[in-house]
Amino acid sequence: MSNPSHRSRSDQAQLERLLYYRLTTAEILYHMPDHPALLQSYIWQEYDLAPKFPALHKFLAFWESQLEGKLHSVRVMSARLVSPAEYRAAAASYHLH
Known part of the structure; x- marks a missing residue:
């Protein structure tokens, strides 16, 4: 049985990715090369x-x-891969027999 305190490098890299990396999405607007307007x-x-x-x-x-298309603007959105669980109280509770 392996010792959980000794992680392999791939496990460590996976853990670092989960803790520090974020899924990042960027919307890039650029001018079309043939029609700059x-x-x-x-x-x-x-x-x-x-x-x-x-x-x-x-x-x-x-x-x-x-690339030929000149950048106009970049909008960046980012979300953590691992985040605290969300807690929401229920507004109502129903029981079915």
Whole structure:
């Protein structure tokens, strides 16, 4: 039987991901290369570290250096992977026989 105090590296990496990483979604609006007056939307989603979001910054740097569509705006949403359980009191209770 294995000792629970000795975790493998993959278990430790998984635990760190659950504790520190967040599911991050970014809505990227950019100008279409052929029609600069029109905006197009692109949704990017990845596990990233809040609040600095290094994976998102790396993707946006790639976008600006390699893609033709000029960025207009980026809206970021982030949610923890593990969070405290929510508690809500019931407004009513019904019993069926």
